[in-house]
Amino acid sequence: MGVTTALEWLSSCSGCEIAILNIGEDLVPIITEHLDIVHAPVIMDHKYYGQCGDEGEHLNIPEAVVGIISGGVSNDEHMEVLEEMRKKCKVLIALGSCATQGGIPALMNGQDSAASFDEIYQTSSTDAGATRPDEVVPKMLDRTYALDEKVKIDLRLPGCPPNPAHIAEAIMALLENRDPVLPTKSVCDTCPTKREGKGAVNTVKRFVENAVFDPDKPISEMRCLLEQGYMCMGPVTAAGCAKRGAPSCIEARVPCRGCFGSVRPHGNQLLDMMNALASNGIDFTSVVDRRSIQRFSGAHGNLRPKKVAAKEEA
Amino acid sequence: MGKILNIQPVTRIEGHARITVHLDESGNVEDARMNLMSLRGFEKFIEGRPAEEVPRIVNRICGICPWMHHLASNKAVDGCFDVTPTPTGHKLRELLQVMAHINDKILHFFFLAAPDFVLGPDSDYSVRNVIGVVKAAPELATQVVKMRQLGQMMLDRFAGKAIHPIAAVTGGFSKPMREAERVELLKDTQTLLDFSLFALDFAKNNVFSKYLDVISELGVIKTGFLGTVDRADGSFRIYDGKQRLMKADGSYVDFEGVDYLDYLGEHVESWSYGKMPYAKSWNEGFSMDLSEPKGIYRANTLARINVCDQMATPKAQEALEEFRAAFGRPAQATLLYHYARLIELIYACERTIELLNWEGITDTDVRAKVTPQAGRGVGVLEAPRGTLIHDYTTDANGCIESANLIVGTTHNIGPMNMSVKQAATALIKDGVYDQGILNKVEMAVRAYDP
Numbered sequence: 236m237g238v239t240t241a242l243e244w245l246s247s248c249s250g251c252e253i254a255i256l257n258i259g260e261d262l263v264p265i266i267t268e269h270l271d272i273v274h275a276p277v278i279m280d281h282k283y284y285g286q287c288g289d290e291g292e293h294l295n296i297p298e299a300v301v302g303i304i305s306g307g308v309s310n311d312e313h314m315e316v317l318e319e320m321r322k323k324c325k326v327l328i329a330l331g332s333c334a335t336q337g338g339i340p341a342l343m344n345g346q347d348s349a350a351s352f353d354e355i356y357q358t359s360s361t362d363a364g365a366t367r368p369d370e371v372v373p374k375m376l377d378r379t380y381a382l383d384e385k386v387k388i389d390l391r392l393p394g395c396p397p398n399p400a401h402i403a404e405a406i407m408a409l410l411e412n413r414d415p416v417l418p419t420k421s422v423c424d425t426c427p428t429k430r431e432g433k434g435a436v437n438t439v440k441r442f443v444e445n446a447v448f449d450p451d452k453p454i455s456e457m458r459c460l461l462e463q464g465y466m467c468m469g470p471v472t473a474a475g476c477a478k479r480g481a482p483s484c485i486e487a488r489v490p491c492r493g494c495f496g497s498v499r500p501h502g503n504q505l506l507d508m509m510n511a512l513a514s515n516g517i518d519f520t521s522v523v524d525r526r527s528i529q530r531f532s533g534a535h536g537n538l539r540p541k542k543v544a545a546k547e548e549a
Numbered sequence: 550m551g552k553i554l555n556i557q558p559v560t561r562i563e564g565h566a567r568i569t570v571h572l573d574e575s576g577n578v579e580d581a582r583m584n585l586m587s588l589r590g591f592e593k594f595i596e597g598r599p600a601e602e603v604p605r606i607v608n609r610i611c612g613i614c615p616w617m618h619h620l621a622s623n624k625a626v627d628g629c630f631d632v633t634p635t636p637t638g639h640k641l642r643e644l645l646q647v648m649a650h651i652n653d654k655i656l657h658f659f660f661l662a663a664p665d666f667v668l669g670p671d672s673d674y675s676v677r678n679v680i681g682v683v684k685a686a687p688e689l690a691t692q693v694v695k696m697r698q699l700g701q702m703m704l705d706r707f708a709g710k711a712i713h714p715i716a717a718v719t720g721g722f723s724k725p726m727r728e729a730e731r732v733e734l735l736k737d738t739q740t741l742l743d744f745s746l747f748a749l750d751f752a753k754n755n756v757f758s759k760y761l762d763v764i765s766e767l768g769v770i771k772t773g774f775l776g777t778v779d780r781a782d783g784s785f786r787i788y789d790g791k792q793r794l795m796k797a798d799g800s801y802v803d804f805e806g807v808d809y810l811d812y813l814g815e816h817v818e819s820w821s822y823g824k825m826p827y828a829k830s831w832n833e834g835f836s837m838d839l840s841e842p843k844g845i846y847r848a849n850t851l852a853r854i855n856v857c858d859q860m861a862t863p864k865a866q867e868a869l870e871e872f873r874a875a876f877g878r879p880a881q882a883t884l885l886y887h888y889a890r891l892i893e894l895i896y897a898c899e900r901t902i903e904l905l906n907w908e909g910i911t912d913t914d915v916r917a918k919v920t921p922q923a924g925r926g927v928g929v930l931e932a933p934r935g936t937l938i939h940d941y942t943t944d945a946n947g948c949i950e951s952a953n954l955i956v957g958t959t960h961n962i963g964p965m966n967m968s969v970k971q972a973a974t975a976l977i978k979d980g981v982y983d984q985g986i987l988n989k990v991e992m993a994v995r996a997y998d999p
Contacts, residue, residue: 246589249563250612250712256656257711259698263691266680276558278660280674280991286984288554288570312565312586339609342594351593356817358592358953359810359940361824362835365817371569372822373586396612396712441947443601443719443919450725450913478705487709487716488724492605494713523599524948530606 237268238410241299242275243320245313246340246379247306251331252277254396258403265403269410273297298323301409307333307340307534308380312373321386326409328390329382330402335393336496337534341379345526345538348378381534390415395494395531398475421498422469422482422491427455431462438521439466439512446488454481460490461515466522468493471507496532503537505529551579556987559583561661561678562999563613564958568990570973576980581973583966583994585823592952600626600921600943601719603952607939608713610956613656615713616649616704617932617957620788621939626719628807628926629943632919637912638721643788644904645708645717646930648734650787650897651741652700653933654890657998658748659693662887665992666756670763671985689751696744703737706730721916728911735905742864742898749868749891757888766975768883768968768993770839771797773828773846775960776853777931778803783858785865785896787931793856794828794846799879801856802830806929809938813955814844816963825963826955837967845967848935848960849997850889855879860892862899868892883968886996921947932957934998961997968993 244252256262266272274281274296283294294315302324308314321327332338343351352375356365382388392401401417408415418425442465448457460467467490469482475495476483484491497504505528512519522528529538551574557567565586571579591610595603604622608615620642627634634642664677667686676684683690704711707730716723757764777790794812795801804812814829827835827844836843846852855878860866869892876885904910921943928939935957942950972993976986 244565246587248609248612248615250609250615253612253656253701253712256660257698257701257705259702260691260694263683263694267683272680276560277563278561279678279680280560280988282560282674283557284555286674287982287987288556288568289552309589310587339606340589342606343590346594346596348590351590352588355588355590355592356824358815360813360826360953360955361815361817365815366819368817368819368822370819371584372588372820375588395609441599441601441921443921445718445723445916448724450727476710483709484715485709487714489709489715489718492602492715523946524597524602527598527602527606 237271238301239273239299240270240301240303241273241296241320241324242277243302243304243316244276245304245306245316246309247331247333249277250396251305254399255402257399259399261403265406270301270406273299294319296320296323300325302327303330304328304382305330305334307337308376308382308385309340310373310375314376314385317382317386326389327386328392328405329388330392331397332393332395332494332496332531334382335391336532337379337381338395338531341533341538342530344378344533345540347540348375379534384534391500393473393496394475398478400478401475418474420474422472422474422476422495425474425477425482426459426469426485427481428457428459428485429455430459433462433515436462436464437516438464438518440464441523442490448488454485457488460485465490467491468504468508468528470511471497471504473498492530493528494531501535504532505537554982554987556991559991559994561664561995563611564999566999568969568994570977570990572977572980578970578974578977581970582820583969585821585962588822592954595949595952598949600629600941600947600949601919603941603949604717604719605715612712614649614653614932614934614957616645617930617937619714620646620717621928621930621937623717623719624928624930625926625939625941628928629924629941630719630919630922630947631924632720632917634721635914635917637725637909638915638917640904640907640910641722641726641915642717644901644910645704645714646788647897647900647904648700648704650933651894651901652697654894654897655693655697655700657933658752658887658890660697661998662995665988665995666760670989670992674984674988677988692744696741699737700741703734707734718916720919723916725913725915726911731905731911735902738898738901738905742895742902745891745894745898746864748894752887752891760884764882764884767989768972768996769881770842770883770964770967770971771881772842772964773797774852774855774879775846775848775936776856777929777936778857779861784861785853785857785859786861787853789930792929792936794830795856795879796831797879806938807927809927809929809955815955821962823959823962826960827963835963837963839967839971842967845963846960847964848957849886849933850893851880851886852935853931854889854892860896862896862903864899865892865896868895883993883996886998934958935960958999961999965994965997965999
């Protein structure tokens with residue numbers, strides 16, 4: 236019998252679950268021999284209230300040694316699922332950047348979420364007079380939280396999506412009762428692009444024209460995208476996305492936007508990036524939308540509605 | 550006093566939903582609904598963002614179909630900035646769109662839906678899943694795992710990221726394709742085409758013929774359909790074309806995606822976060838009444854197969870002819886979504902090969918000149934789960950002023966509710982129900998691949 240494992244997803248997109256599948260053929264022995272999956276809405280039919288939906292009011296997830304949760308916490312049902320998972324699982328893993336730092340849905344933390352959620356039901360295509368649903372659907376919390384703001388988390392695997400190799404490593408390490416070997420550096424530290432010194436760059440460009448590179452030559456022959464004048468968040472982003480040597484976005488010849496979150500678990504990518512730009516003599520006011528530098532790490536109070544933020548600064 | 554069955558979570562689907570079945574005093578179905586439980590707010594939190602960044606934010610709407618959001622968003626941004634992608638940029642985008650459809654269909658049919666058919670709808674929940682399939686049919690399962698992985702890694706190797714892609718950009722594409730990449734992709738796609746022909750044969754022999762009774766009854770409703778067809782000859786299209794809105798009687802109107810607001814509206818119910826699109830242009834309002842639905846049409850595979858005049862590739866056309874001879878046009882049986890899905894799988898492979906053989910595919914002129922500006926753009930294409938619409942307006946600085954999204958799955962929320970009610974009413978009588986019966990109710994949802 237394998238190690239009992241439960242999977243859950245909260246405010247998420249299922250990209251983390253596809254990343255698990257992308258472990259590929261090695262996943263077959265993991266799910267058939269090493270693990271005994273007892274609950275996982277995306278692939279199996281275990282239900283919260285009994286298999287016929289007529290057992291009790293309290294949501295029930297079976298006990299498991301390992302719990303893996305993707306997504307952040309943004310409504311009261313997520314909260315209930317998260318607390319049940321913590322109660323039933325010995326080791327709880329936060330999978331993906333939504334779970335570790337809020338991820339893209341936490342962009343909502345930067346604005347008045349109640350008004351925004353209302354407006355979603357009053358668009359150019361919705362029926363006149365429609366209002367936000369409020370019957371039997373979960374209630375939204377005041378903002379989107381990372382998992383460790385609500386319960387104790389034993390292991391963080393960031394990334395949007397997380398790297399399949401790291402998911403497999405984390406599982407195997409747990410089975411072998413050792414610490415997993417995971418990256419600790421920044422995207423920049425692991426990037427093969429050529430650095431020639433900062434040169435004349437003193438503002439950052441929007442990515443509306445392609446980088447300069449020779450498509451017939453490897454990434455190591457392309458000049459660093461920051462040095463080419465693009466906003467690239469490699470210096471302030473945790474490494475881990477690389478699957479074939481170069482960071483994933485750099486492989487597509489596109490600058491990094493920080494999807495693995497801050498290098499230190501609770502760092503602030505915006506402050507770190509502003510420092511990185513300033514210390515290189517680049518005017519950070521040339522960044523068009525500075526708040527979206529926090530687009531993957533808006534939990535932990537990093538993104539707040541503008542008005543509130545202004546008051547606190549005053 | 551009646552009783553409420555609370556089937557939660559709905560499983561082997563992408564996302565958070567619950568089915569509630571209301572039983573009356575004698576144990577018969579009074580009402581049955583599917584509630585969508587999640588709300589994230591993409592339309593609002595992309596406001597203020599530089600438009601060229603949005604295609605790499607909205608891909609997070611869905612981790613299974615991130616390419617479609619990425620590409621529809623890029624089309625919308627092109628519209629805002631009044632830029633036409635270079636011919637190669639345009640074709641590379643379509644290539645990634647059809648390639649991404651390939652592994653999506655393998656994933657849905659074999660990983661999510663197949664357990665119901667391979668192990669049987671009434672089998673115990675603990676084995677009725679992909680792990681059970683691996684144990685029951687190891688050879689098939691190993692092949693399926695390999696093929697899905699191959700499709701996913703083709704995207705990953707060429708475009709850097711298969712999940713939450715970044716390689717399409719306003720004006721075209723971020724990098725050209727090299728000849729060595731083209732040759733390798735061509736070889737891999739041939740493997741996938743062979744597999745897709747096998748998959749349809751397998752399903753015809755082991756699923757569609759075996760479960761004919763279930764197919765002709767479970768979740769069956771009568772509705773209209775929405776899809777995309779070629780502007781010139783009405784052929785099946787998933788990247789670019791005109792929209793076709795068909796009534797249940799087979800009559801239809803064609804329109805350009807940019808005019809969607811004249812044809813589609815969104816109804817809101819107080820008990821589900823999912824908005825429910827309907828055919829506003831039919832001027833009959835919205836009703837999910839089973840005997841007399843109003844404004845209800847369906848999207849996704851069966852809809853696309855119904856609205857097209859023919860498939861634009863040979864093997865897929867052969868499959869369509871056989872399908873139409875058996876089930877007519879438009880076909881209404883809900884479980885035929887699975888059959889249509891496998892016809893689309895063949896098309897996606899064939900179209901990928903066509904595009905890889907297009908003479909300009911390795912040209913290096915992949916991105917047109919782009920200037921951020923004020924404007925409006927509507928990007929429309931076919932996501933696996935239905936017609937996807939991204940509609941943006943930008944300010945003078947090229948940042949998003951407002952956005953409206955109609956996401957593929959949502960077209961089918963009304964119809965899924967109807968199929969759930971139809972299935973529950975037919976299957977639950979006099980208070981008799983069990984996990985197998987309730988799983989069949991879920992199968993009516995699963996066919997739509999929400």
